[in-house]
Amino acid sequence: MQSLSVLRRRENWFGWLFAAPAILGFFVFILGPMAASLYYSFTDYQIAGDPTFVGGRNYANLFNGVDPFFYKSIFVTLYYVILSVPLQMITAFILALILNRKIKGRAFFRVVFYLPTIMPVIASSMVWIWMFDPDLGLLNEALRTLHLPTSNWIYSSSSVIPTLVFMSLWTVGGTMIIFLAALNDIPKQYYEAIEIDGGGRLQRLWHITIPLASPSIFFNTIMSVIGGLQVFVQPYAMTAGGPNDASLFYVFYLYREAFTFGNMGNASAIAWVLFIVTMILTYVIFKTSQKWVYYEGGEA
Amino acid sequence: MMCLVAFLVLSGCSGAAKQTANEPGSSSEAINDASTTNDQSAATDSGEVVELTYATWGSPNEKKAHQAAVDAFNAKYPNIKVKYLHIPADFGTKISTMIAAKQAPDVFLLDKVTALKWSEQKKLYNIKPFLDADSEISEDKLIPNAVLYMGPDQVAGIKATEEAFGLFYNKDMFTEAGVPVPPANPNETWTWEQFVEAAQKLTLDNKGRNALDPEFNPKNIKQYGVRFNRWAWFQLFGTNETKLVSEDGTKLQLTDPAVADSIQKLADLINVYHVAPDVTQEKSLPAPAVALQSKKVAMDLDGQWVQVDLGASKINWDVGAMPKIKVPSTLLNGEPFVMSADTKHPKEAWQFYKFMIDPNNVLELYSSGLWMPIVREWYEKPELMAKWAEVTPGHSPGYKQAIMEMTTQYGVNAHDYTLKNADKINALIGPALDAVWEGKKSAADSLKAVEPKVQAEFKGIYGR
Numbered sequence: 001m002q003s004l005s006v007l008r009r010r011e012n013w014f015g016w017l018f019a020a021p022a023i024l025g026f027f028v029f030i031l032g033p034m035a036a037s038l039y040y041s042f043t044d045y046q047i048a049g050d051p052t053f054v055g056g057r058n059y060a061n062l063f064n065g066v067d068p069f070f071y072k073s074i075f076v077t078l079y080y081v082i083l084s085v086p087l088q089m090i091t092a093f094i095l096a097l098i099l100n101r102k103i104k105g106r107a108f109f110r111v112v113f114y115l116p117t118i119m120p121v122i123a124s125s126m127v128w129i130w131m132f133d134p135d136l137g138l139l140n141e142a143l144r145t146l147h148l149p150t151s152n153w154i155y156s157s158s159s160v161i162p163t164l165v166f167m168s169l170w171t172v173g174g175t176m177i178i179f180l181a182a183l184n185d186i187p188k189q190y191y192e193a194i195e196i197d198g199g200g201r202l203q204r205l206w207h208i209t210i211p212l213a214s215p216s217i218f219f220n221t222i223m224s225v226i227g228g229l230q231v232f233v234q235p236y237a238m239t240a241g242g243p244n245d246a247s248l249f250y251v252f253y254l255y256r257e258a259f260t261f262g263n264m265g266n267a268s269a270i271a272w273v274l275f276i277v278t279m280i281l282t283y284v285i286f287k288t289s290q291k292w293v294y295y296e297g298g299e300a
Numbered sequence: 301m302m303c304l305v306a307f308l309v310l311s312g313c314s315g316a317a318k319q320t321a322n323e324p325g326s327s328s329e330a331i332n333d334a335s336t337t338n339d340q341s342a343a344t345d346s347g348e349v350v351e352l353t354y355a356t357w358g359s360p361n362e363k364k365a366h367q368a369a370v371d372a373f374n375a376k377y378p379n380i381k382v383k384y385l386h387i388p389a390d391f392g393t394k395i396s397t398m399i400a401a402k403q404a405p406d407v408f409l410l411d412k413v414t415a416l417k418w419s420e421q422k423k424l425y426n427i428k429p430f431l432d433a434d435s436e437i438s439e440d441k442l443i444p445n446a447v448l449y450m451g452p453d454q455v456a457g458i459k460a461t462e463e464a465f466g467l468f469y470n471k472d473m474f475t476e477a478g479v480p481v482p483p484a485n486p487n488e489t490w491t492w493e494q495f496v497e498a499a500q501k502l503t504l505d506n507k508g509r510n511a512l513d514p515e516f517n518p519k520n521i522k523q524y525g526v527r528f529n530r531w532a533w534f535q536l537f538g539t540n541e542t543k544l545v546s547e548d549g550t551k552l553q554l555t556d557p558a559v560a561d562s563i564q565k566l567a568d569l570i571n572v573y574h575v576a577p578d579v580t581q582e583k584s585l586p587a588p589a590v591a592l593q594s595k596k597v598a599m600d601l602d603g604q605w606v607q608v609d610l611g612a613s614k615i616n617w618d619v620g621a622m623p624k625i626k627v628p629s630t631l632l633n634g635e636p637f638v639m640s641a642d643t644k645h646p647k648e649a650w651q652f653y654k655f656m657i658d659p660n661n662v663l664e665l666y667s668s669g670l671w672m673p674i675v676r677e678w679y680e681k682p683e684l685m686a687k688w689a690e691v692t693p694g695h696s697p698g699y700k701q702a703i704m705e706m707t708t709q710y711g712v713n714a715h716d717y718t719l720k721n722a723d724k725i726n727a728l729i730g731p732a733l734d735a736v737w738e739g740k741k742s743a744a745d746s747l748k749a750v751e752p753k754v755q756a757e758f759k760g761i762y763g764r
Contacts, residue, residue, distance in 0.1 A: 047396045048423035068728060068753045135584035155580050157734065243579070244734040259393040261723050262417065264400075 037268040045265035047258070058269035067266070072245055073253040076161065080249070081228035084165040088224050089217065092172040096179035097209070110180070114173035121171075121233040128167050129154075129238055154239050157246035164234050164247065175220045182216035183209065211294045218293045222285055229278055250274055348379075350648045353405040354656075355385040355395065361608075363388075365664040373655050380648045399423055404640035406649040407656070409460055413722045415448060415638050416762050419456030420720075425639035428455040430650045437654055437675075445713045446674040448636045449764045457636030458657060461671035463603050464707040465535055465631045466698075467495075467620040468588075468610060473523075473598040477502050477510070482599070482620025484698030486628040486706050492565060495623035499525030499575035502598035511575055518574035525575035527588060528566060528601040533733055535601070536562035538629030538712035539622065545719055549761035552725075554747045554754060563736060563743035565625070571739030579737055589613050603633055604703050607669030611693030618696040621706055630706040632713050634674070663687060669694025672707065679708055720759040728754050 041058055043051035062070045099110050116124065131138045132153035140150040153163045190208045199207065210217070235241050235252040254274070258267035356366050363386045370384040385405055387394050392414060398404045399418065410418075418424045431439060431447070439447055448456045467482050474481045479501045483489050490498070502525035503511040510516065511525065528535070537543055542558035545551070553559055569576040577585055577597075589609030591597040600606060601622070610617045622630045637656060643649045659666050659673040666673055666688040678684045689695055689704060716722040732750035735741040741749075 046417075046421055048399045048418045049421045066756070068724075068757070133583055134580035152580055155583065156738075242731055242734060243738075245731045256727075259396055261727075262396055262414070 037271060040265050041268035041272050043265045045263075045268070047262035047264050051265060054265070058266050059273070061266070062269060062273060069245070069248060069253050069257075070270070073248045073250045076246065076248050077229060077231070077250040080161050080165060080231060081225055083162065084168050084228050085221060085224050087165060087169060088172050088175060089221060091169050092175035092220070093179055093213075093217070095172070095176045096183055097205075099176070100180060100183040110177075113176055116171045117173040119171075122237055124170070125233055125237040132163065154247070155243065157242075157244045160239060160243065160247045164231075164238075167234070175224065178216050178220055179213060182213040186212045212296070214293045215295060218285070218289050222282055225281055225285065226278055229274065229281075350380050350645045352380060352382045352407065352643075352645060352649055352652055353385055354382050354652065355387055355391075355405040355408040357387055357389075357391040357409065359388075361668070362665065362670065365662055365668075368664070369656060369662045372661060373652060376655075377648075377651065380645075380651065382652055399640070402642050404642055406643040406645065407637060407639050407653050409635060410457065410638045411635050412448060413716050413726075415456045415636050416450055416717075416720075417723075418638070419448075419450035419454060420762070423641050424456055425641045425643060425646060425649070426450075426454045427457065427639055427650065427653070428453055430646075430653075431455060431458070434650075434654070437657065441676055442674050443676050443679060443708050445632055445711055445717075446634075448717060450762050452764045457638040458653075459634035459674050460637040460656070461634045461665070462674055462707055462711075463605060463633040463635075463672065464703050464711060465532070465601065465603055465622055465633070466702045466706065467622060468592065468600040468602055468606055468617060469620065470592045470595065470598055471616040471618055473502060473595055477598075481618065482623070484618075484620055484700075484702040486621045486701065486710055489621035489628055490623040492623050492625045495526075496569070496573055496575065499569065499599065500573055501525070503573075503575040511573060516574070521574065521577075521581070523595060524577050524581075524585075524597045526569060526599040526601060527576055527582065527585070527591065527597045528569065529603075530566075530579075530733070530737055531730070532631060532633075532714075533563050533566065533730070534714055535622075535631045536565060536625060537715075538631060538710075539627060540565075540625040541627055544715040545761055549718070549763070552751075552754060552758050554729075554751045555744075557744070560742070560744035560747055562625070563733065563747075567736045567739065567743060570737060578739075579734075592617060604672060605670050607694045607696075607699075611669055611695075614693070619698040619702045621698075621702040628706070628710045629712050630703075630710055632707065632711040634672070659684075659688065667691040667694065672703070676708075679704055718761040718763045720761060721757050724757045725754055728757065 040051055042053060042055060044054045044057070045051035061067050065071065095113055099106055099113070103109075130136075132155075134140055134150065134152050134155060137153070139153065143150045151159055151163070154160045186209065190212070191204060194204055194208060230251050231249045232251040232255065235247045235249045236255070239247040241248040241252055241256070250270075251274070254267055254270045257263050257270055354366075354370060356362070358366065366386070367384050370382050373382055374380070391409075392411065395404065395408065395410065395414075404423075415424065419426070431437070442458065443462060446459045446462065448458065450456045469482060471481060479498050482495070482498070497512075500511040502523070503516075503521060504523040505511075505517040506520040506522050507515075507517070508522075511518075534544060537559065540558045540562040542553065542556055542562060544553060544559065546553055570578045585591050585596055586594065587609065588597070588600045588602055588606050590613065592600055592610065593613040593615045604619075607619075621628065637653060639646070639649050639653060655661050657674065659675060659678050662671070665671040666678075669691075673679070673688065678688065685700070689700055716726065719725060728750055729747075732746050733743070736743045736746050
């Protein structure tokens with residue numbers, strides 16, 4: 001008995017030891033900075049100065065419009081999310097449906113559509129800048145060849161967000177892979193059953209494929225909303241938030257507040273507002289999910 | 301494990317606390333030393349080697365010139381060892397984090413807006429006492445506008461270089477169009493109308509018709525008369541005898557008709573006269589020097605730093621004085637050298653600071669055409685001017701009048717040398733002007749619309 005307990009204690013010790021890097025990393029790189037930024041969000045902290053406690057002033061300044069960029073950046077970001085999330089979902093789902101069929105070169109196309117996601121956003125942004133060039137860019141060149149009206153893409157305040165949404169569709173490969181896995185998991189019997197009942201393609205999609213893939217749709221929607229709220233590289237590398245602040249994404253605005261204007265306290269408050277908004281949105285999606293997400297085997 | 305975390309946090313804090321202990325304020329002691337001891341003795345007092353860090357941004361060529369200057373300094377002062385830190389990109393972000401970590405370089409290049417802000421927050425060493433007490437360098441030995449005052453007795457920095465705007469042009473294109481070149485003499489410079497007319501004659505569509513031709517097709521322009529920098533939307537304020545901030549520094553004059561007019565005149569070059577590329581057309585133009593070289597653009601309303609590239613392009617170029625609306629004037633835009641308040645060796649840092657301001661030590665930056673000295677005698681003594689202002693290919697015949705004389709006689713600092721909170725104010729006005737460049741709104745309307753927001757950010761001015 002004695003020796004067993006020593007062994008168990010030793011195992012316990014090793015367990016902690018092996019988990020230590022992850023736990024330590026969490027404390028040092030996540031919890032610590034989060035706690036610090038929560039504190040700083042209640043201070044007036046210029047990057048070069050020392051923080052002085054100001055209570056909720058940073059938050060108040062955001063919401064009562066003293067900060068001239070806050071609402072603008074929220075509008076820009078929500079516009080992007082509302083436009084991009086459904087389009088990304090639909091595109092990825094359709095791609096998954098197509099690539100789930102026994103078409104020729106299926107493996108090849110799966111790789112091709114997944115490939116863009118492994119490319120760093122900054123690199124693809126640079127390439128897209130060239131494609132979007134109004135005079136020499138590939139896209140307008142193609143439109144001119146087809147005698148269609150051209151666009152100013154990221155260089156006009158009205159088209160910059162739709163353009164960035166369009167660009168984001170290029171990287172739906174990750175979402176597509178998750179959909180593919182979900183489609184693969186749908187038992188064949190259901191399709192056989194609906195065939196016997198005389199259901200057509202649309203019925204199959206609507207009554208079997210979508211409900212059974214709904215957990216993955218749910219997951220992807222949440223990930224894509226969070227991703228949309230955190231867009232940074234595109235405005236940073238491509239538009240600098242312009243023209244006329246039309247692509248002043250929230251996280252870019254946060255970065256600028258912190259590192260261009262040096263208002264760390266204010267930037268921390270901006271970051272916490274994003275954190276809370278993200279939580280609320282995720283919560284809302286979770287709540288509604290009970291109405292439309294179907295888990296095989298009952299409650300998840 | 302928790303102990304370990306606690307230890308890390310504690311040690312981090314104590315490190316910071318130690319650093320804050322040697323804040324500024326105690327500068328007078330160091331100054332007294334500096335005024336009594338001069339030159340080499342400052343360093344040789346203490347037997348040990350003093351280490352300093354120096355940081356700049358800049359191209360690979362600039363890096364080489366800075367490194368050479370640092371090496372020369374280290375050779376001349378064996379008791380001081382300067383380490384050079386070249387930060388080519390995201391300079392502001394990196395310096396910010398270094399400052400926050402209290403590990404800022406001792407001497408560094410910094411943009412004026414941040415320099416003033418950090419000086420106000422006492423993160424930069426007040427070099428006024430040094431400047432007053434030094435036997436070799438003083439404010440009256442510098443060109444006007446060179447010293448960046450945060451407050452009456454507080455200097456944030458001295459410009460590392462002067463930068464001035466001029467009208468750079470490709471001579472051959474003027475010959476081909478039969479248009480007289482812009483005068484270099486500030487007192488005979490073109491009026492705005494003469495400038496616009498020349499630009500019209502130099503703008504050609506795909507059929508070779510110029511912008512004065514009634515048949516001219518603005519949709520298909522092959523050669524533009526002029527290009528300008530939209531970021532310098534305030535570049536004509538001086539010549540239009542106006543300012544963004546009122547003379548007494550108490551209010552912003554966004555609704556001043558001359559302010560709007562100065563911006564509108566630039567926008568009209570694009571949308572009314574079709575002599576300058578619009579936002580999208582500019583995207584497909586090469587860099588200014590190459591645009592002149594490839595005859596896409598005849599004149600470049602730009603800062604003197606383009607001379608490096610123009611010199612390298614081997615084209616037949618020269619520079620004329622900025623055209624005038626009411627009076628001759630040019631926009632000055634040089635960025636300052638600053639000293640960190642956290643420096644442990646202010647005397648030695650000042651020694652190095654002075655060394656870097658002396659054009660002899662970084663001559664390559666001046667002779668290449670990139671920088672302009674801020675020491676006055678380099679604009680006055682022929683033997684000194686010969687060392688930089690006459691050196692080709694970075695300088696052209698018109699340089700002495702169009703740039704040098706303009707700088708010392710008619711130079712005007714941009715508003716961000718005095719305006720508080722200038723980064724936010726610029727971040728509001730800049731985007732608001734996008735619609736003006738696009739021709740969708742007049743400058744007056746745009747400024748009026750953004751005015752309440754900008755006024756809310758107005759917090760007065762710096763300066764003596």
